[in-house]
Amino acid sequence: xxxxxxxxxxxxxxxxxxxxxxxxxxxxxxxxxxxxxxxxxxxxxxxxxxxxxxxxxxxxxxxxxxxxxxxxxxxxxxxxxxxxxxxxxxxxxxxxxxxxxxxxxxxxxxxxxxxxxxxxxxxxxxxxxxxxxxxxxxxxxxxxxxxxxxxxxxxxxxxxxxxxxxxxxxxxxxxxxxxxxxxxxxxxxxxxxxxxxxxxxxxxxxxxxxxxxxxxxxxxxxxxxxxxxxxxxxxxxxxxxxxxxxxxxxxxxxxxxxxxxxxxxxxxxxxxxxxxxxxxxxxxxxxxxxxxxxxxxxxxxxxxxxxxxxxxxxxxxxxxxxxxxxxxxxxxxxxxxxxxxxxxxxxxxxxxxxxxxxxxxxxxxxxxxxxxxxxxxxxxxxxxxxxxxxxxxxxxxxxxxxxxxxxxxxxxxxxxxxxxxxxxxxxxxxxxxxxxxxxxxxxxxxxxxxxxxxxxxxxxxxxxxxxxxxxxxxxxxxxxxxxxxxxxxxxxxxxxxxxxxxxxxxxxxxxxxxxxxxxxxxxxxxxxxxxxxxxxxxxxxxxxxxxxxxxxxxxxxxxxxxxxxxxxxxxxxxxxxxxxxxxxxxxxxxxxxxxxxxxxxxxxxxxxxxxxxxxxxxxxxxxxxxxxxxxxxxxxxxxxxxxxxxxxxxxxxxxxxxxxxxxxxxxxxxxxxxxxxxxxxxxxxxxxxxxxxxxxxxxxxxxxxxxxxxxxxxxxxxxxxxxxxxxxxxxxxxxxxxxxxxxxxxxxxxxxxxxxxxxxxxxxxxxxxxxxxxxxxxxxxxxxxxxxxxxxxxxxxxxxxxxxxxxxxxxxxxxxxxxxxxxxxxxxxxxxxxxxxxxxxxxxxxxxxxxxxxxxxxxxx
Amino acid sequence: xxxxxxxxxxxxxxxxxxxxxxxxxxxxxxxxxxxxxxxxxxxxxxxxxxxxxxxxxxxxxxxxxxxxxxxxxxxxxxxxxxxxxxxxxxxxxxxxxxxxxxxxxxxxxxxxxxxxxxxxxxxxxxxxxx
Numbered sequence: 001x002x003x004x005x006x007x008x009x010x011x012x013x014x015x016x017x018x019x020x021x022x023x024x025x026x027x028x029x030x031x032x033x034x035x036x037x038x039x040x041x042x043x044x045x046x047x048x049x050x051x052x053x054x055x056x057x058x059x060x061x062x063x064x065x066x067x068x069x070x071x072x073x074x075x076x077x078x079x080x081x082x083x084x085x086x087x088x089x090x091x092x093x094x095x096x097x098x099x100x101x102x103x104x105x106x107x108x109x110x111x112x113x114x115x116x117x118x119x120x121x122x123x124x125x126x127x128x129x130x131x132x133x134x135x136x137x138x139x140x141x142x143x144x145x146x147x148x149x150x151x152x153x154x155x156x157x158x159x160x161x162x163x164x165x166x167x168x169x170x171x172x173x174x175x176x177x178x179x180x181x182x183x184x185x186x187x188x189x190x191x192x193x194x195x196x197x198x199x200x201x202x203x204x205x206x207x208x209x210x211x212x213x214x215x216x217x218x219x220x221x222x223x224x225x226x227x228x229x230x231x232x233x234x235x236x237x238x239x240x241x242x243x244x245x246x247x248x249x250x251x252x253x254x255x256x257x258x259x260x261x262x263x264x265x266x267x268x269x270x271x272x273x274x275x276x277x278x279x280x281x282x283x284x285x286x287x288x289x290x291x292x293x294x295x296x297x298x299x300x301x302x303x304x305x306x307x308x309x310x311x312x313x314x315x316x317x318x319x320x321x322x323x324x325x326x327x328x329x330x331x332x333x334x335x336x337x338x339x340x341x342x343x344x345x346x347x348x349x350x351x352x353x354x355x356x357x358x359x360x361x362x363x364x365x366x367x368x369x370x371x372x373x374x375x376x377x378x379x380x381x382x383x384x385x386x387x388x389x390x391x392x393x394x395x396x397x398x399x400x401x402x403x404x405x406x407x408x409x410x411x412x413x414x415x416x417x418x419x420x421x422x423x424x425x426x427x428x429x430x431x432x433x434x435x436x437x438x439x440x441x442x443x444x445x446x447x448x449x450x451x452x453x454x455x456x457x458x459x460x461x462x463x464x465x466x467x468x469x470x471x472x473x474x475x476x477x478x479x480x481x482x483x484x485x486x487x488x489x490x491x492x493x494x495x496x497x498x499x500x501x502x503x504x505x506x507x508x509x510x511x512x513x514x515x516x517x518x519x520x521x522x523x524x525x526x527x528x529x530x531x532x533x534x535x536x537x538x539x540x541x542x543x544x545x546x547x548x549x550x551x552x553x554x555x556x557x558x559x560x561x562x563x564x565x566x567x568x569x570x571x572x573x574x575x576x577x578x579x580x581x582x583x584x585x586x587x588x589x590x591x592x593x594x595x596x597x598x599x600x601x602x603x604x605x606x607x608x609x610x611x612x613x614x615x616x617x618x619x620x621x622x623x624x625x626x627x628x629x630x631x632x633x634x635x636x637x638x639x640x641x642x643x644x645x646x647x648x649x650x651x652x653x654x655x656x657x658x659x660x661x662x663x664x665x666x667x668x669x670x671x672x673x674x675x676x677x678x679x680x681x682x683x684x685x686x687x688x689x690x691x692x693x694x695x696x697x698x699x700x701x702x703x704x705x706x707x708x709x710x711x712x713x714x715x716x717x718x719x720x721x722x723x724x725x726x727x728x729x730x731x732x733x734x735x736x737x738x739x740x741x742x743x744x745x746x747x748x749x750x751x752x753x754x755x756x757x758x759x760x761x762x763x764x765x766x767x768x769x770x771x772x773x774x775x776x777x778x779x780x781x782x783x784x785x786x787x788x789x790x791x792x793x794x795x796x797x798x799x800x801x802x803x804x805x806x807x808x809x810x811x812x813x814x815x816x817x818x819x820x821x822x823x824x825x826x827x828x829x830x831x832x833x834x835x836x837x838x839x840x841x842x843x844x845x846x847x848x849x850x851x852x853x854x855x856x857x858x859x860x861x
Numbered sequence: 862x863x864x865x866x867x868x869x870x871x872x873x874x875x876x877x878x879x880x881x882x883x884x885x886x887x888x889x890x891x892x893x894x895x896x897x898x899x900x901x902x903x904x905x906x907x908x909x910x911x912x913x914x915x916x917x918x919x920x921x922x923x924x925x926x927x928x929x930x931x932x933x934x935x936x937x938x939x940x941x942x943x944x945x946x947x948x949x950x951x952x953x954x955x956x957x958x959x960x961x962x963x964x965x966x967x968x969x970x971x972x973x974x975x976x977x978x979x980x981x982x983x984x985x986x987x988x989x990x991x
Contacts, residue, residue, distance in 0.1 A: 036981060036985055068946075071947070074946075075946040075948050075951045076946075076951075078948045078951060079952065083961065107948060111947075111949050115947065115948070115949070183945060183946075188965050188966050755887075
């Protein structure tokens with residue numbers, strides 16, 4: 001190979017032999033690889049920064065991101081940063097050995113954070129309920145652990161039975177290899193829209209339904225059933241109930257969100273067990289995790305198998321009012337038959353208010369015409385209530401008082417109001433089936449008078465959750481109706497079934513014909529802060545689909561239209577700190593903060609890279625240095641040429657093939673020596689419409705963009721040498737412009753093949769005043785979309801892109817971009833004044849249209 | 862410019878077929894196989910420019926296939942595609958020479974852009990070694 005010195009001599013003397021030609025070709029190939037490395041590094045950089053912007057956006061938004069997204073975001077960032085390190089290594093082999101060390105340390109922390117396997121609970125697969133001691137929540141799930149305490153500690157009657165533990169759940173998940181598959185499905189499907197949620201759930205639940213019971217678990221379940229049958233006879237039937245970990249997190253009760261299988265024959269227990277653990281990934285439960293920010297790995301489900309009680313009556317008892325903290329009266333909901341009628345909201349139960357101390361009773365009779373009973377073979381069925389029972393109360397005064405005093409006893413023992421499910425055995429004994437803390441939400445204290453209220457469409461019913469909200473009526477009868485439910489609608493249902501709970505995430509208010517305060521859906525509405533008015537009866541039919549209404553649950557009325565005077569802000573109900581929020585914040589802390597601010601500072605070193613952002617910053621800085629080193633000794637062809645147009649300008653260009661009309665030696669390149677068509681188009685766009693601000697000449701594009709971001713500390717220059725670097729080819733152009741935390745890219749390919757052509761523009765401004773930056777980005781995006789760009793905005797980063805276009809179209813787009821970039825400053829000033837925004841939006845559109853026309857004229861004479 | 866020769870490897874048949882079809886519709890010379898072994902056979906017989914490789918497959922998984930491809934012909938560029946995002950496996954893949962590690966669901970435009978970038982690198986590498 002020819003020595004570099006000789007090659008240089010030949011180049012400058014203008015005499016190139018065949019050998020020199022070959023050497024020059026090889027040199028060009030090496031340069032091409034360097035530029036490719038540089039471009040890949042920049043792309044990886046922009047991918048990493050886009051995700052960081054997304055995470056910051058997520059932090060500011062009250063909406064939660066799913067754990068699956070945090071996991072994939074962490075992975076994408078780590079992979080992008082590694083790609084940058086590798087490309088830098090290609091540009092400057094072995095110069096930064098400490099980079100991989102820093103990266104590996106951060107990678108390990110990230111991995112631990114998002115892989116986040118919870119330590120598996122250790123213990124037996126099956127435990128008898130009577131053998132559960134205090135503190136067995138982790139193994140038996142809080143629901144069964146609490147029920148065991150009612151019996152073992154407080155001496156109340158609870159059913160005999162056993163618990164299939166969380167250790168068993170994990171053994172099932174492991175045995176069937178479900179963990180990775182669960183994560184994959186949650187990642188791929190997303191759960192932010194109704195239809196996505198339902199589709200993810202059905203796929204997840206199929207996994208559980210098709211799973212196989214590990215042999216030892218199967219054996220232990222059979223043995224436990226055998227022991228129960230010895231105590232209760234061969235006709236034993238079971239109630240199979242969920243008891244999931246995470247049910248106790250925050251204020252979440254998961255009311256009715258998991259499956260309960262009633263009256264199950266021991267032979268069918270395996271199937272019922274799979275159904276119940278599958279409900280861990282039902283739509284109700286998943287939207288609950290989402291609301292409360294639980295991570296999917298927080299979930300493990302124990303299952304209680306209790307002797308089934310053929311109850312004559314049952315229901316729910318609250319040891320205090322769920323709506324009024326000053327009201328300490330016990331509230332009993334009672335129905336004939338199994339308590340299922342009350343909890344699923346399908347019967348209008350009798351409500352009994354009991355003053356537990358004074359013994360005063362207040363009854364509000366229900367309207368029950370059907371009741372649930374055990375099917376003689378298995379399962380439960382709903383039957384017509386015998387007429388002689390319709391006008392009698394399912395619960396005598398004595399029993400109501402006894403129930404109330406026991407509820408108060410539990411409240412005292414557990415240190416707060418409780419929500420208990422009870423049943424009356426055929427022998428007339430009170431038995432408790434479930435116990436959990438009562439979620440209370442205070443009603444608006446006083447109803448302000450509102451003048452000129454329209455006549456309500458309906459009034460009456462029961463306030464199940466306080467508040468008032470407006471929205472369009474959407475009736476939901478079937479699962480299909482649920483799929484088309486839109487955010488911001490009023491959910492109207494005949495029966496408030498727990499299966500509609502996922503919709504409460506999107507509903508403004510809930511209205512139902514049946515049901516009462518103690519139903520599961522009512523509980524969920526209170527937890528989500530959705531105003532709910534239940535038990536409206538047949539009048540509900542008056543609500544027309546598509547009609548805009550205002551539901552005031554406190555006034556117990558639905559009004560036509562949007563009645564501003566009634567609307568109250570929905571109370572904030574999300575607990576401020578959830579496991580998912582904490583994970584998001586830790587992830588941001590490891591990735592987003594930028595500590596390497598000033599490349600001129602002695603602190604700008606690998607050892608000081610504390611986040612992924614620092615690593616990207618460091619790699620970017622060093623890569624720019626490697627590529628654009630102005631001495632140009634190592635690569636004479638590569639040396640950046642400074643643009644000379646009347647005067648030297650802070651624009652540096654590098655020819656990557658056909659970008660210049662001729663070989664340019666020396667420090668400067670003149671305008672007429674530039675052949676790159678995309679570059680010339682950008683230049684035309686910038687100069688096309690005279691600019692009202694300071695002259696562009698002599699001031700770098702970066703500074704124009706940066707000054708417009710209103711960050712005074714950056715305007716004075718943060719140590720980075722102002723400048724803009726262009727890679728130019730005949731049909732190709734790449735602009736990188738960076739100052740401090742601000743970063744802009746334009747990349748264009750405008751060649752003969754429309755399939756390959758593209759125009760890409762990205763802009764990101766870090767730091768303060770997000771609102772104004774977003775307003776500017778949106779204003780910029782409108783005209784870009786008008787000329788065919790697809791624009792996505794995430795936090796303070798915008799990305800505009802056009803693909804598959806002719807070279808002429810691509811060059812037009814670049815002209816428009818040039819124009820927009822220069823006028824960014826005006827846009828920003830306009831942001832300060834709402835009236836100016838409209839003016840500039842119009843001006844931009846008009847001038848842009850004129851620009852494209854002029855360009856057409858000049859191209860087609 | 863000639864069509865880009867892409868091989869897609871994924872054990873999920875539906876996904877494989879639809880991706881190959883969509884890539885073909887966008888003008889790429891794409892074909893698909895559903896095991897790592899078949900991918901290796903093709904790489905030996907009729908090397909593609911870019912392989913899009915699923916990470917989690919039975920028998921021979923994506924990482925093992927990546928290693929074998931890179932052993933046989935380092936100039937074939939490999940893009941890993943996974944439904945199971947994990948920081949560890951992503952970093953491992955890129956360290957073993959994968960051009961990139963993408964996470965499902967991936968937008969077709971983004972995938973094609975990465976395929977083009979990978980191809981460009983492969984072409985430059987070939988030029989360097991020829």
